[in-house]
Amino acid sequence: MIDSFMEDAFSARVRTAAMDWLKRRCADGDFVVHRNELLEFHFEGKRFPLVDPNRGIRKPKSMTAALSILTTYTAPGRRAPYEDRPGPDGLLRYKYRGFDPRQSDNVALRIAYERKLPLIWFYGVAEGWYLPCFPVWLVADEPEQLQFAVALDEAQLLMSDTVEARVGQRRYAERLTRQRLHQPVFRAQVLRAYDESCAMCNLRHASLLDAAHILRDSHPEGIPAVSNGLALCKIHHAAYDKNILGIRSDYVVEVRRDILEENDGPMLRHGLQEMNGISLRVPKVRRDRPDVAAIEHRYEEFRRSA
Known part of the structure; x- marks a missing residue:
């Protein structure tokens, strides 16, 4: 023993x-x-x-x-x-x-x-x-x-x-x-659903990626489910939360007009302005893709802030 x-x-x-x-x-x-x-x-x-x-x-x-x-x-x-x-x-x-x-x-x-x-x-x-x-x-x-x-x-x-x-x-x-x-x-x-890369810019450094809520955490339906999430790098997560970026129901990204008209350094130009009009990369598994109703709700919030 x-x-x-x-x-x-x-x-x-x-x-x-x-x-x-x-x-x-x-x-x-x-x-x-x-x-x-x-x-x-x-x-x-x-x-x-x-x-x-x-x-x-x-x-x-x-x-x-x-x-x-x-x-x-x-x-x-x-x-x-x-x-x-x-x-x-x-x-x-x-x-x-x-x-x-x-x-x-x-x-x-x-x-x-x-x-x-x-x-x-x-x-x-x-x-x-x-x-x-x-x-x-x-x-x-x-x-x-x-x-x-x-x-x-x-x-x-x-x-x-x-x-x-x-x-x-x-x-x-x-x-x-x-x-x-x-x-x-x-x-x-x-x-994992987004292959550990940003859905907008494809950055693949896990330490620089977040899981962003589509319907905010404070929303009654802002559940922690993959269909209510987006894999975004930290700058695009912050921009999405601040309504600098919006996503339409067809998964096309829009950048707020005043941001498009700004003249600043390369981060603004390449990191934000060039995202305007790109198509969001979504998961291959259909159930993991962004919920369209949630995307539309957040897009309306983005439009009101523009």
Whole structure:
């Protein structure tokens, strides 16, 4: 039997090495990792997969606690096998495997919860592609609902249980979930749909690309769906948000008249003025293309600002 102190030291080295590798892997702005890379991760000279080939919970044989959790990508219009949703406190939930709290994978998660061990959450953004969110912690075991509550940062480990605190904490949890999970997932899905290049100028540097909303985030229908997104470089994203650029329902770009009449340097000329009249490059998959009704709504906003 492995000494518990030795196992804890080994577990800490594994988690540190895996998260350090993910930081380096995602440092260039490409925040998604393919399953094959995760299966071929090496630790201390040996292959040490970060995900399980067939299950969502990874518990290596050399460890008693889980190392990672995984949410499978679900294509639009299909029902997810597990619903990882926020609870009344705003914290996300991760469902048990199956219906038995004593099942071995669920026990491995419970040990991680009891020891307050950091985990990696691999969130599916396309078939075989995952956005790594780390470190995360399990902060509550809810066997009646067959789930664990997940904290996305260390502050949520210290949540108070007073009524006044719960209101502020829920808002904080919702904002953090949006920043650390929903927005990165939206960005990853949009950039993959557009082959990681700007839909206007074809710039292919991932670190300089954004996922722009067509219907704004504040709009009631401004959902984080690929059909409500555009992959744009940072200058064209800013120009689109400020209504310097508009997009017609036939996907042709228009530049505001006063911008066309300006006389400035090469960035204005090549970066903005020459976009006038070009056709937006849209995804090959029809369901990922910009929603025409959303495009028309934003175009009318652009026209009113001209």
